[in-house]
Amino acid sequence: MRDKTHLEFIERWADFIKNKSQSEWRPKFNEFIDAQFDIAKRFRDNMEKTEQGRENLKNVIEWRKKR
Amino acid sequence: MSFTFWFQGLAVGSFTSDFNYNLMRVVRFFIVIESFYVMNFDRKIGDKNILDKFTEDFCSVIDRHCKYIIVSGFVAIASGRSRSTEDIDMIIEKISKEKFIELHHDLDKAGFECMQSSDPEDVFSYLEHRDNIRYTRKENKMFPPEMDIHFAKDELDEWQLKERQKIKFTGLDVWFSSIDFNIAFKEELLGTDKDIEDAIHLRKMFNGEFSEEKINKIKSMIKYLRRVR
Numbered sequence: 060m061r062d063k064t065h066l067e068f069i070e071r072w073a074d075f076i077k078n079k080s081q082s083e084w085r086p087k088f089n090e091f092i093d094a095q096f097d098i099a100k101r102f103r104d105n106m107e108k109t110e111q112g113r114e115n116l117k118n119v120i121e122w123r124k125k126r
Numbered sequence: 127m128s129f130t131f132w133f134q135g136l137a138v139g140s141f142t143s144d145f146n147y148n149l150m151r152v153v154r155f156f157i158v159i160e161s162f163y164v165m166n167f168d169r170k171i172g173d174k175n176i177l178d179k180f181t182e183d184f185c186s187v188i189d190r191h192c193k194y195i196i197v198s199g200f201v202a203i204a205s206g207r208s209r210s211t212e213d214i215d216m217i218i219e220k221i222s223k224e225k226f227i228e229l230h231h232d233l234d235k236a237g238f239e240c241m242q243s244s245d246p247e248d249v250f251s252y253l254e255h256r257d258n259i260r261y262t263r264k265e266n267k268m269f270p271p272e273m274d275i276h277f278a279k280d281e282l283d284e285w286q287l288k289e290r291q292k293i294k295f296t297g298l299d300v301w302f303s304s305i306d307f308n309i310a311f312k313e314e315l316l317g318t319d320k321d322i323e324d325a326i327h328l329r330k331m332f333n334g335e336f337s338e339e340k341i342n343k344i345k346s347m348i349k350y351l352r353r354v355r
Contacts, residue, residue: 064241064257064259072270087266095177096210099203099206100206102205102297115330115333
């Protein structure tokens, strides 16, 4: 699935972080990571509003506990 | 500073027994704290974050030119899995060079730039050679989020495009590949620990909303077309 452009992308990202001060890249990076967790949470919050959704969420939580 | 002033005022006030005055200050203090939490709560629920905006803005441009689907890691994240990904993977239907050049110019006008080249003919040659192309926002100067795009490779990708769906509860108005396809690809083709966990997550989260028969049919097609196992 991963092609050569993925490696180029990782190198470019690493260069960006290496060549910029922490105060420049860190807020951008944090915003990007936080956004992903916000999106995941929004889905779970919306699922909780239905009975089937609550049941499915319960199963996911139980599976995560067993891992 | 204002808190210190309030606290000092409260202390002095209590000595002077000015009870009503201090009670008003306490009430006002809690109103401020409450409105701060309400504002934060609203931000989480109502506002679109940078990844929502990036995804929806990008997809709305693509949608004007061809069929597309979001696949893989971002499907799991948008479906409630708390993990991160470096990019968003997208499959688009095969289009002609002329059509792609128009699409590239539209993306450019909408504020996106391609990592490989600014010349759409160059970019198209990547797609033709079954390579991926990557777009970011110009203002981000090649920093993520990034859209990783490739053409539909075979009948399997064309089938995915045909059966695309908008996934309820994601809050995102974009087309995803179906849950059946995501489970089948993750279990049969990708197979890393992360992918297997994504598949289990999707199976539990969408319990009763996918077909085991269809997943098996997709898996057979993966074996035949991608010749992995």
